[in-house]
Amino acid sequence: MKNVFIYLGAFxxxxxxxxxxxIAFLGIKFSFLxxxxxxxxxxxxxxxxxYVAKKINLIEISS
Structure with missing residues (x-):
């Protein structure tokens, strides 16, 4: 589940x-930072x- 959140945020x-x-308007330094x-x-x-999804039992924890 965490991979989905990381992918969506980064994408x-x-x-x-x-x-x-x-880069054109703010510069490459700002973009890199x-x-x-x-x-x-x-x-x-x-x-x-x-962690929150597992804590409130939103997803099943398979062990």
Whole structure:
């Protein structure tokens, strides 16, 4: 489940057309730093959402 959240977050933030406009208007340094800082945030959100979903029994825990 966490993989889905990580993929959706990263996919929505790192589209090629968006990156080209961002680099053109804000610069490559800003684009690189935003990518560097936001990717760990998406990973953390994925793990947090997975934990919350298991805690409220939204998904089955198969062991």
């Amino acid at each position: 929505s933030a790192y589209k090629i057309p968006m990156l080209t406009f961002e 935003r990518t560097l800082f936001s990717l760990p945030v998406f990973i953390a959100i994925g793990y947090l959402m997975d």
